[in-house]
Amino acid sequence: MEQLHYIKTDIESDIATIEFFHPKSNSFPSTQLNELIRIFDELGANDKVKIIILKSAGDKVFSAGASFDELLTIDEFEKGKKFFMGFANVILAMRRCPKFIVGCITGKIVGGGVGLTAACDYALAESNSAARLSELSIGIGPFVIEPAITRKIGITAFSEMTMNPTEWKSPEWLKEKGIFNHVYPTIEECEKASLDFAKNLSVYSLDAMRDLKSIFWQGTDHLPELMKSRAEMSGRLVLSDFTKETLMKFKSN
Known part of the structure; x- marks a missing residue:
């Protein structure tokens, strides 16, 4: 029996851990993205939480991005725009969350999963x-x-990734470019380091960390409107003959 997808939250000693899972490579259907948004907003307002760790279950894929099954159902522009705003709204929730978000990245990351990682x-x-x-x-x-x-x-690094869509970029490359801060040999070491790092941060002033986070995201007040226009780009393109034919090939394989 296929395991059901979930998002669960655990709070211990000022640290909240969000863990997500989906049997299809930790991809996100819209319902799960909406739940993640709700959780970030809730934890952001929770005075008992100072640091948030974001992780996924399993060891092969951290996140494959948006749900491919849901992508296949898009048959009109407004539906497409709403679909592509899913990850945009999660990133915006991570941006407005006043707590530091520490990503514990275990396994490969694709598409929207890369956006989620970069928003940590x-x-x-x-x-x-x-x-x-x-x-x-x-x-x-x-x-x-x-x-x-x-x-x-x-x-420059973004264009390198987008123009080579079938090429995997190594963890070392991602660290050099700035998506990862550290790379560890094993999942166990990564998980321990994430928790230790969160514990070290949790002793500091929440007000100071909140102000620092606002500096990390300075110059991004335009993002809500920009992301709407970007979702419209994708909403149009997903209805193109090229995309429809390509998606059908994937579906039949």
Whole structure:
């Protein structure tokens, strides 16, 4: 029997851990993205939480991005725009959350998963955490997640990823460019380091950390409107003959 997807939260000693899971490579259907938004907003307002750790279950894929099954159901522009705003709204929730978000990245990351990682304030990964932005290969692009990624790695490295959509970028490359802060040999070491780092941060002033986070995201007040226009790009392209034909090939394989 296939395990049901979930998002669960645990709070212990000022540290909240969010763990998500989906049997299809930790991809996100819209319902799960909406739940993640609610949790970030809730934890942001919780005075008992000073630091948030974001992680996924399993060891192969941290996140494959948006749900491919849901992508296949898009048959009109407004539905497409709403679908692509999913990860945009999660990134915006991470941006407005006043608590530091520490990413514990175990396994490969694709598409929206890269955006989620880049939106973390600090990211620790393990040695199998390669990444790629595969959207161009199906006739769209990583439009809504681009601002979060470019904010960390710059437009040159972003274009390198987008123009090579089938190429995996190594954890070392991702660390060099600025998506990862540290890379550890094993999942166990990565998880321990993430918790230790969160514990070290949790003794500091929440007010000071909140002000620091506002500096990390300075110059991004335009993101809500920008992401809407980017979602419209994807909403149009996903209805193109090229994308429809490519998606049908994937579905039949």
